Amino acid sequence: MPAVAAPSALRHLYEQMVLGRVFETEAERQYKADHIGGYCHLSSGQEATTVGTMHALQPDDLLVTGYRSHGFALARGVSPEAVMAELFGRRDGCAHGRGGSMHLLDVGHGYYGGWGIVAGQLPVAAGLALGLVRQRRPQAVLVELGDGAVNMGAFHESLNLASLWGLPVVFLVVNNEYGMGTSVARASAEPELYRRAAAYRMHGERVDGNDVQAVIEASDRLLTQAREERRPALLEAMTYRFRGHSVADAGLAYRTKDEVREHQAQDPLFRVRERLRAEGLSDEDFDAIDREADERVAAAVQFALDSPEPDVAQLATGMHAAGSAEQFARMRPGSAFGEQALTFDAGLGS
Ligand SMILES: Cc1ncc(C[n+]2csc(CCOP(=O)(O)OP(=O)(O)O)c2C)c(N)n1
Ligand SMILES: [Mg+2]
Known part of the structure; x- marks a missing residue:
């Protein structure tokens, strides 16, 4: 896998980013149409980070995320149908309709969830990485967390053990500037979050999370190091969420419209589009990419609508205790x- 996407791969990355954006826009619409229950967190604006890291992850590596995870699942290869059906709580969802938006799951794609408790995914990721070491398997784990998770005890415990035991795990901190409504500057005594790694003698670095090629370069390098040298690392991707914390939040009580507009003007999709335009893609090509994403997401909605509700009698299937x-x-x-x-x-x- 190349460290940086070859020009021919750039179009594919862009297609995935567009698919992620269209999916999120439609998920919000479906939520408001009452087809999706519970919580629903969108990652519009964060596509370069989601798609870039998933490009660097190899098929047999393992992935763990928090709850803002639709884009990660899609870029990992889970079908839009299976993700949408999960959001709808239907039987054909990737977690059989038991998880919903926050608890996507697809072990077949090496995706171990979708976790709703802030920082709750970190000990799981450390445990998976320990499992890889014990089984002498050469893969790595990539675990995504938000900027709000770095002040939780589980963050420190997980980084400590990962460093001490030489676990093959990359901690991807998606710094989108806010937790639910508190900015990083107001919540973190050390707002340069990648520096936290130093407390555990772990490598930490920052990357422009809106530049898909920079994200691929950094995550590929750190994942390779995790696989080959059994060294964990922390990668802080600087990005911004365009929408509210969840679909229930307008996202304007703690930030201004101007701030949001300023970031939207730097849309990560625009950057890739400019590079592709320089490579010769035309307006017709971009229209075709948009149309295909629209069609795929519309098909996913129809699939989710047609999928049956889960059988309540099956609720305990797959659980440790009936x-x-x-x-x-x-x-x-x-x-x-x-x-x-x-x-x-x-x-x-x-
Ligand atoms: C242990 C715990 N405390 C509080 C919450 C409620 N909560 C959900 S998301 C969130 C903010 C997390 O922000 P961040 O880590 O930056 O992730 P982002 O939403 O920006 O992706 C909070 C406090 C929770 N889910 N779990
Ligand atoms: Mg955040």
Whole structure:
């Protein structure tokens, strides 16, 4: 795999970035049409980081992410149909409709989730990397986390052990400038997050996360080092989320419209488009790429709509401990969970 995408590969990268953008725009629409429940976090604006790192990841490497993960799953090769159906909570979703947007999963593609608890994915990634070492397998793990995760205990515990034990893992910090609504500057005493790695004698570096080729170069180099030398690293990708924290957040209470517009003017898609234009791609080519992404996402929506709801009786399948019939009966649509009765019994509400 080349460290930097050859010109011919650039078009493919651009197609993946466009697919990610169109997918997210449609996911928001479907959420508002009430086809998607629970939480839904979009990564519009972050496509160079998502697509670039997935290009550097080899097929038998392992991937773990947080919850802003639709783009990672798509770029990893999970089909738009399987991702959309998962968002819809349908049986043909990549996690059989049990996970939803935050808990995508596709072990066949080496994708070990989609984790909703901030920093909860880090010990999982360290454990997977330890498993690779114990099994004498030459692959690496790439784990994605947000800037908000670096102040959690699990971040420090995971980096410490990864360094101490020489685990083949690359910690990808997607610095999109904000947690839910708090900027990095307000949340982190050391806002240059890549420097955190030094506390564990681990290599850390920053990359322009809006430059897909720079992302490929850095992630390929650090993943190669993890595979060949059993050395972990931290890669901080500087990017920006165009949309709110989740689809329920307009994203303007803690930042200005001007700030968002300024970043949108530096759209990572524009940069690749300019490079492709210099290589001879025409407006017709770009239109065709857009049209294909639209068609693929429309087909994914139709697939998700046609996919059946999961069978509640199968809820415990694949779990470590089977649940009771009584427990699952309460999860049937229209059934009461019983919390209200408990709350009133305890005299906490009126
Ligand atoms: C342990 C924990 N605390 C709080 C939350 C609620 N929460 C969800 S996302 C988030 C912000 C995380 O921001 P960041 O790590 O920067 O990721 P981004 O959303 O920007 O991708 C918070 C506080 C959570 N999911 N888990
Ligand atoms: Mg963030």
